[in-house]
Amino acid sequence: MKIYLLDLGSLVIDRSDVLWHIDVGTPVRFPVYGVYIDHPEGKFIFDTGYDLDHVNKVLPFELPEQSPEQTLPAQLAKIGVKPEEIDYVINSHFHFDHVGGNRYLTNATLITSKHELRSCLVPEPFERLGYSDLSFYTRGQTKVEFIEGDVEIAKGLTLFETPGHTIAHYSLLAEPEGRRPMIFCGDAVYTFETLERMIIGGFHLDPVDSVSAIKRIRQVARENDAEIFPSHDMEPWLTWKHAPDYYGK
Ligand SMILES: [Zn+2]
Numbered sequence: 001m002k003i004y005l006l007d008l009g010s011l012v013i014d015r016s017d018v019l020w021h022i023d024v025g026t027p028v029r030f031p032v033y034g035v036y037i038d039h040p041e042g043k044f045i046f047d048t049g050y051d052l053d054h055v056n057k058v059l060p061f062e063l064p065e066q067s068p069e070q071t072l073p074a075q076l077a078k079i080g081v082k083p084e085e086i087d088y089v090i091n092s093h094f095h096f097d098h099v100g101g102n103r104y105l106t107n108a109t110l111i112t113s114k115h116e117l118r119s120c121l122v123p124e125p126f127e128r129l130g131y132s133d134l135s136f137y138t139r140g141q142t143k144v145e146f147i148e149g150d151v152e153i154a155k156g157l158t159l160f161e162t163p164g165h166t167i168a169h170y171s172l173l174a175e176p177e178g179r180r181p182m183i184f185c186g187d188a189v190y191t192f193e194t195l196e197r198m199i200i201g202g203f204h205l206d207p208v209d210s211v212s213a214i215k216r217i218r219q220v221a222r223e224n225d226a227e228i229f230p231s232h233d234m235e236p237w238l239t240w241k242h243a244p245d246y247y248g249k
Contacts, residue, residue: 008049009066017202030232042087048101072101092186102136113168164210176248181226191233
């Protein structure tokens with residue numbers, strides 16, 4: 001399998017939302033990216049970034065920066081893939097900055113937990129902004145495959161449960177040939193500082209579960225000698241390979 005990181009722009013939040021209660025009043029610009037996996041069993045995407053119009057309308061205070069080149073179709077075009085060719089889309093969770101590109105994947109089956117979908121459609125009051133982009137799902141139209149627990153969705157591609165940030169948040173363990181396994185954490189781990197200091201983000205459903213999710217990611221990384229890829233850490237992001245470059249073979 002080949003693993004491509006798709007550059008889908010950036011947003012700004014307060015550092016106290018990255019590290020709960022720390023450095024209030026310090027804005028931080030962070031990257032938003034998706035992962036495209038070209039696998040013998042199909043074409044998969046894990047997380048699809050945000051929709052610029054949606055953020056400008058609903059959350060303009062997050063100061064979106066997304067060039068025409070940083071949209072999902074433009075990123076896939078760099079690899080020679082059309083959005084309608086994608087077979088499966090997985091969102092670590094349904095926050096707006098992880099689902100905005102799903103709308104382009106018109107033939108893809110959405111792999112998700114029914115708990116995450118229910119929470120998103122009927123959110124707690126404090127989750128409404130996070131779950132504000134519902135364009136990824138049309139009842140009766142979107143093809144959905146529900147999963148429970150940890151699931152190997154294709155050979156060497158395992159979704160494992162890391163709830164806390166949201167009710168049924170998933171992280172992805174990918175084991176490409178020819179390199180160390182890779183863990184894509186979604187928002188269970190925003191940054192390497194999250195991992196090192198064990199400080200959860202300010203946006204979460206359950207803080208205790210969120211701490212357990214960080215521990216689980218560390219454990220899965222140890223067991224598999226995997227490299228960890230946090231979701232929103234600008235400095236390391238800039239050092240990783242970006243599409244059309246890729247990991248694996
Ligand atoms: Zn989130």
